Amino acid sequence: MGSRIVPEPPSVATGIVIAATAGFLTFVALSMAGLFIYLRSAAPGAVTRAVEQRFPEPALQKNPQEDLKRYEREQRAALSTYGWVDRSKGLARIPIEEAMRIIAAKGEHAYDPPDQPASAPRPADTVGARP
Numbered sequence: 001m002g003s004r005i006v007p008e009p010p011s012v013a014t015g016i017v018i019a020a021t022a023g024f025l026t027f028v029a030l031s032m033a034g035l036f037i038y039l040r041s042a043a044p045g046a047v048t049r050a051v052e053q054r055f056p057e058p059a060l061q062k063n064p065q066e067d068l069k070r071y072e073r074e075q076r077a078a079l080s081t082y083g084w085v086d087r088s089k090g091l092a093r094i095p096i097e098e099a100m101r102i103i104a105a106k107g108e109h110a111y112d113p114p115d116q117p118a119s120a121p122r123p124a125d126t127v128g129a130r131p
Contacts, residue, residue: 061067078093085091103110 079096081093081095083093085093
């Protein structure tokens with residue numbers, strides 16, 4: 001039958017690989033130690049952990065529950081009274097109950113588009129303008 005196959009003996013010396021690995025790890029360790037010593041002398045706060053400083057919570061409201069109740073009262077009052085939104089533009093607010101009554105009175109035409117205003121006069125023709 002055939003001859004037995006014998007593997008080739010390793011030609012790499014194991015001692016050299018171990019020595020190179022140990023040398024590399026020693027170099028890395030010495031570099032890290034040197035960097036640590038340098039940073040301690042050059043920037044003392046860089047190596048030590050900084051103390052965490054917590055800011056106090058902002059005191060925006062002294063009594064938030066009462067502020068919320070006051071805000072809700074003001075909003076309810078705005079929804080249930082007459083008043084001006086913008087007097088110069090003629091915009092006013094009406095109570096919400098009144099607004100619902102007006103919408104209900106319009107029936108199925110309540111949400112039809114509003115009537116269009118009369119068309120604005122056309123600007124005067126300019127010289128050389130095309131229609």
